[in-house]
Amino acid sequence: xxxxxxxxxxxLSLAACASEPEAQFGADGKPLPQVYKIKSSEEAKIPYRxxxxxxxxxxxxxxxxxxxxxxxxxxxxxxxxDMSVQNRxxxxxxxxxxxxxxxxxxxxxxxxxxxxxxETFENETETLAAWMNVPDTREVLLSPEAREIGxxxxxxxxxxxWWTLLTGG
Numbered sequence: 001x002x003x004x005x006x007x008x009x010x011x012l013s014l015a016a017c018a019s020e021p022e023a024q025f026g027a028d029g030k031p032l033p034q035v036y037k038i039k040s041s042e043e044a045k046i047p048y049r050x051x052x053x054x055x056x057x058x059x060x061x062x063x064x065x066x067x068x069x070x071x072x073x074x075x076x077x078x079x080x081x082d083m084s085v086q087n088r089x090x091x092x093x094x095x096x097x098x099x100x101x102x103x104x105x106x107x108x109x110x111x112x113x114x115x116x117x118x119e120t121f122e123n124e125t126e127t128l129a130a131w132m133n134v135p136d137t138r139e140v141l142l143s144p145e146a147r148e149i150g151x152x153x154x155x156x157x158x159x160x161x162w163w164t165l166l167t168g169g
Contacts, residue, residue, distance in 0.1 A: 035159035036123045047073065047151045050124050050165070054141060054149065057132065063144050069168060072150025075099070075106040076164035079117070080154040083162045089119035099166060103150075110148065110168040114140030118163040124153075127163050145169040 055065040082093050099115040116137045118127050131137035146167040154162045
């Protein structure tokens with residue numbers, strides 16, 4: 001065998017010995033969550049993944065689909081930023097504004113039906129699933145009166161994400 005072949009076999013043998021980093025587990029025995037970092041290349045796709053998932057859920061319940069509203073999305077983005085500044089997930093803006101106030105400021109002329117918010121390290125699909133597991137937030141998602149949604153987020157450098165979803169009709 002030539003020296004190059006022996007070196008190549010040695011390198012491949014050593015590479016086969018290298019192992020993946022072991023998963024870390026919490027006190028409950030479950031794997032610790034990994035930080036979900038939103039890549040800039042994914043940002044434009046996320047609202048449409050949420051829209052498609054939400055419309056599949058609505059269809060399964062016999063409810064008409066919704067569309068993305070740029071004005072509701074602008075109001076949702078404003079609230080996600082504001083929740084981050086306040087460091088609390090709640091429905092009131094730092095100026096005391098309600099979801100209705102924020103939608104009006106963004107130029108939305110329709111009726112606001114509901115707002116779902118979340119402070120989490122979970123991705124958009126996990127967040128949507130969590131909202132579906134709670135009767136009040138599920139009602140916002142599946143309201144037969146809803147025709148439009150706004151969906152936005154702010155991700156902090158730590159990975160924490162402030163999600164906001166508004167429904168309007």
